[in-house]
């Protein structure tokens with residue numbers, strides 16, 4: 790997911806609006822700045838946590854059986 794930055798005032802929007810909510814300018818450019826990397830690391834953490842939970846469930850199942 791990309792962000793959009795106003796060409797006039799530099800305001801960054803999460804989605805592509807028809808015009809800037811800050812100054813009303815209509816030209817916005819794709820913005821690849823901060824936030825994207827942090828979100829990636831959040832996903833890595835969630836996947837790692839899921840794998841850990843599944844692994845512990847399997848371990849418990851194997852111990853019980």
Ligand SMILES: [Zn+2]
Nearest residue numbers: 795798809812
């Ligand atoms: Zn603007």
